Amino acid sequence: MRRISVALAGNPNTGKSTIFNRLTGSSACEGNYPGVTVELACGSRTCGDRRLEFMDLPGQYSLSPASSDESVAVRYLLETPPDLILDVVDAANLERNLQLTVQLAALGLPMVIALNMCDEAAAAGRMPDPAVLSARLGVKVVRTIGRTGIGLEELVQALVEASQDGAPPRMQALGEDVDAEISRIAAMLPPLEVDGRGIAAMLLEGSEEAAAAVGRAAAGASARILEAAGTASRKLERLYADPVQIVLAGLRRGVASGLVMESVGPSRRRSTGPDVTRRVDAVLLNRFLGVPAFALIMYAAFWLTFRASAPLERLIADAFGALAGLASTLIPDGAIRSLVADGVIGGVGGVVLFVPAIAILFLLISLMEDTGYMARAAFLTDGLMHKVGLHGRSFIPMILGFGCTVPAVMATRTLEDRRDRLATILVLPLLSCGARLPGYLLVIGAFFPRHKALMLAFIYSVGIALALAAARILRKTVLRGEDSPFVMELPPYRLPTLAALARHVWRRVRHYLAKAGTVILAFSIVLWFLGYFPRQAAGADATAAVGGSFAERLGHAVEPIVRPLGFDWRIATAMIGAAGAKEIFVSQMGILTSLEGGQGRDLTSRMAALYDPGTGLAIMLFLLISAPCLATVAMVRRETGSWGLAAAQYAGLTALAWVIAFLGKWAFGISRFF
Amino acid sequence: MTKSLEDYLRAVHDLSRDSGSARVADIARSRGVSMASVCEAMHRLDREGLANHSAGESITLTEEGQRQALRLSSTHEFLLHLLRDVLAVDPEDAEKDACSMEHFLHPDTLSHLVAFSQFVDSRTPGGLSLKEAFQRSEPDGCEMLPSPRGRHGRWRREPAGPCMADLQVGSRARVLHLHASCPVRRRLADMGILPGVEFELVRRAPLGGPVEIAMEGFSLTLRRGEASKIEVEPLP
Numbered sequence: 008m009r010r011i012s013v014a015l016a017g018n019p020n021t022g023k024s025t026i027f028n029r030l031t032g033s034s035a036c037e038g039n040y041p042g043v044t045v046e047l048a049c050g051s052r053t054c055g056d057r058r059l060e061f062m063d064l065p066g067q068y069s070l071s072p073a074s075s076d077e078s079v080a081v082r083y084l085l086e087t088p089p090d091l092i093l094d095v096v097d098a099a100n101l102e103r104n105l106q107l108t109v110q111l112a113a114l115g116l117p118m119v120i121a122l123n124m125c126d127e128a129a130a131a132g133r134m135p136d137p138a139v140l141s142a143r144l145g146v147k148v149v150r151t152i153g154r155t156g157i158g159l160e161e162l163v164q165a166l167v168e169a170s171q172d173g174a175p176p177r178m179q180a181l182g183e184d185v186d187a188e189i190s191r192i193a194a195m196l197p198p199l200e201v202d203g204r205g206i207a208a209m210l211l212e213g214s215e216e217a218a219a220a221v222g223r224a225a226a227g228a229s230a231r232i233l234e235a236a237g238t239a240s241r242k243l244e245r246l247y248a249d250p251v252q253i254v255l256a257g258l259r260r261g262v263a264s265g266l267v268m269e270s271v272g273p274s275r276r277r278s279t280g281p282d283v284t285r286r287v288d289a290v291l292l293n294r295f296l297g298v299p300a301f302a303l304i305m306y307a308a309f310w311l312t313f314r315a316s317a318p319l320e321r322l323i324a325d326a327f328g329a330l331a332g333l334a335s336t337l338i339p340d341g342a343i344r345s346l347v348a349d350g351v352i353g354g355v356g357g358v359v360l361f362v363p364a365i366a367i368l369f370l371l372i373s374l375m376e377d378t379g380y381m382a383r384a385a386f387l388t389d390g391l392m393h394k395v396g397l398h399g400r401s402f403i404p405m406i407l408g409f410g411c412t413v414p415a416v417m418a419t420r421t422l423e424d425r426r427d428r429l430a431t432i433l434v435l436p437l438l439s440c441g442a443r444l445p446g447y448l449l450v451i452g453a454f455f456p457r458h459k460a461l462m463l464a465f466i467y468s469v470g471i472a473l474a475l476a477a478a479r480i481l482r483k484t485v486l487r488g489e490d491s492p493f494v495m496e497l498p499p500y501r502l503p504t505l506a507a508l509a510r511h512v513w514r515r516v517r518h519y520l521a522k523a524g525t526v527i528l529a530f531s532i533v534l535w536f537l538g539y540f541p542r543q544a545a546g547a548d549a550t551a552a553v554g555g556s557f558a559e560r561l562g563h564a565v566e567p568i569v570r571p572l573g574f575d576w577r578i579a580t581a582m583i584g585a586a587g588a589k590e591i592f593v594s595q596m597g598i599l600t601s602l603e604g605g606q607g608r609d610l611t612s613r614m615a616a617l618y619d620p621g622t623g624l625a626i627m628l629f630l631l632i633s634a635p636c637l638a639t640v641a642m643v644r645r646e647t648g649s650w651g652l653a654a655a656q657y658a659g660l661t662a663l664a665w666v667i668a669f670l671g672k673w674a675f676g677i678s679r680f681f
Numbered sequence: 682m683t684k685s686l687e688d689y690l691r692a693v694h695d696l697s698r699d700s701g702s703a704r705v706a707d708i709a710r711s712r713g714v715s716m717a718s719v720c721e722a723m724h725r726l727d728r729e730g731l732a733n734h735s736a737g738e739s740i741t742l743t744e745e746g747q748r749q750a751l752r753l754s755s756t757h758e759f760l761l762h763l764l765r766d767v768l769a770v771d772p773e774d775a776e777k778d779a780c781s782m783e784h785f786l787h788p789d790t791l792s793h794l795v796a797f798s799q800f801v802d803s804r805t806p807g808g809l810s811l812k813e814a815f816q817r818s819e820p821d822g823c824e825m826l827p828s829p830r831g832r833h834g835r836w837r838r839e840p841a842g843p844c845m846a847d848l849q850v851g852s853r854a855r856v857l858h859l860h861a862s863c864p865v866r867r868r869l870a871d872m873g874i875l876p877g878v879e880f881e882l883v884r885r886a887p888l889g890g891p892v893e894i895a896m897e898g899f900s901l902t903l904r905r906g907e908a909s910k911i912e913v914e915p916l917p
Contacts, residue, residue, distance in 0.1 A: 069871035100898035103873040133898075212867075241769070249876070253859065256870035257877070288884075298887055386902050390890025393904060494868055494907060497893060497900040 011170045012060045014084060016111060017095035018104050019066025020498050022123045025153035026095055027063040047083060054163050062089065070110045071212045071252065078216060084114065085220045088200045091170055092118040098128035101135055101271065105263035106256065112144060112176035115202025119169050120148045121162055139270040145177030154504050178204060181258040184246055188239040195232050197225035210236035212252050284499040297387050308371040310460035312364050319363035324609060327356035346535055349601045354531025354594035357610060358523045361445040366516050369410065373511035377503030381406060386497065395475045396482030398427040398493060408438035410515060412639045416646050426486040430478050432643055433656050436635040437474035439467050441519065442589035446630045449593050453614035454623035466627050473632065522588065530584055530591045531598060534558065538602045558599065572629065572668045573622035586634045621675040625668040633664030684784040687753055689722045690731060693740050694750035702739035756783045756791060763798050843915060846892065846908035848882040854913040855879045861910040872901060879916065
């Protein structure tokens, strides 16, 4: 079987990942905002006797990358040139997209263009004619709608034909002076796997990736070639009286608008009335309504999380209750029964209970991402982010941080400035991740049943406020530096597909369940062991069953430190467990209280009986702020390359947690008198 | 020796090298001064023992005069090379600056500059020389000087006219120049903000946040800092 490698390239947010997922059946991240793909993803599809191997590249605006994720794409194209480039073009935004197409065509690799989002272009009355584009660019052009999968079969067919044909795209003339310089430098180049003229144009723009490619092919001649390129670009700058990058971008833009003119017809600017996106934005991004609307949407998301998940949660709780009952009748009394009923079912069950809430919250977050609202949220909040000294692009890792801190820390790679990146990484654990949600839900259910959504919004807001304050302090002190630029595309609103939403939610739930089945199960067993042994002499009364166990001794050892927060030895032990993974707090409270003979009543009412609401608040705050989980610590160490930083973050956050939880409890106590 | 006397010494040297003889009239013409000032200067050179000057004859340099003229000339050549070829200064400006610098640099400073120039011109194994790296680098460093002309004059950071950030919400404008620093400028150009492109300023975000602009087929947001570096021409 012949293997054909195909690289999906194109501007950010043109639907490369959606097409990639449709073609290969994988589930790479996709969303309606630029910069979703930060690393390469690969997948394959068989067509007849050929195997198409797809590589999904991060989106790029040009071949001269501005950030590290874009340079991943350029290096891939130059270092391991694919057999084919599949250039995914947003048909509704043709002119800007074709600027990159012209650059890609210059690389001389066989290419196929997917005119994606044809439905939007058609709705705007600006549907390009594929035949014209195909004739002018010398490549196959296929109309597609990635969301619905229309045109993808034709696309696969076109890819196979293009790979048999192997003809390079037609080189687009940029103008005599520039083309002369490009040809002159291209003639000096050693034989390369991509067309020399593409490399020569990149050298003119001072591309490091192109210089590296030349260096690999001919180390000896590279200095001479680079010198010639430098002289040529200075010559062009004098000629055009503009920086060479702007000269070349402008010329490509000229070619692109010529292509648009021919394939679409003259632009009818502002001939139609305001489109849907503009009308929606007139409200959602309104100067006065925008921020309240954002707050309202976030609040509604939390409220829905509770309302919609409650019935499902009851079902799961009943199922686990029945399971525990069944285990008690089947297994004879003793350590094994306790292990299964209290340890495994109590521990894991307590965590699985929150699957519906997590699924719903992430469904809502995905909905915001896929419709394009998340980019608007970045637009609305950038003023604030800017004031605290964070980069606009920090917003995306921060949103991811609400899911899980670990991928969020990884996503900070899109930040170029190291200080921006460090500040973001250090405050990320304060954005409350999904693993902490079960803890909040438990505490809120036990102590604040009348203000559920409000309390949840409150605890998330405390996290956000602390993160912003911490970022501000960091950027004013140890991580002082200039702001880096922030230019972002605002995508039009789009209707998300059910399939994409389902994929997002399933990825999150699967991750959560996998954790419940592994780490949390293991911790549950360890903690059950610590809570169960050493057994006291027979005859000891049931409520003191845990008395003298390892867990109690450990808890008692730590208790003096956390006593001012209202924590007893049980909470102390559970918090120690939560340092491994945050969900463990819930499973451990479940085990510890059920070992004491609390079976029959659910964990929520056991909690309500043991502690007061002030302590509940302190638990939430401590859970939010203290000790990032072990996976986060490892990732921070990996991404910053410093154990010192990871340790400082750990200690700093834990100390802060103590102070804030103490203040919270104290303030709650005071507020009672009013 | 004064600056002007050094200049005369070099003029005599250059003229006799190029045309075989240096007469007062030639010198006056080449330096654009009156013949009387040339005569006065020649007398002084004569007194210093650097030139032989007698009425009616062309001027010749003494051995000492030759030596000094050569030193000045090579200093000039070196400074011109340093400014024009290493630092990539505009050739016209380089010539002028070399002419004035050659007079006041201490000999030690000069020898250090020579060593520096050789150092940056030497190749690192397999890579660019420092000189090449510098010339290929972004011009940001040079923009600190408030120079209205010269190589980087057009890349100055502040727009002279109205900028994108000044526009009223709902108004249209055309991009004239991008004054941002190089990486931003490149990014803007790649994303479609190029001289000549028309756009509408759609809205400003609250709290001094970014502005949104709509162009043909897409919308972008830019922070106000960036928007204030883009010089525009408002359209009716």
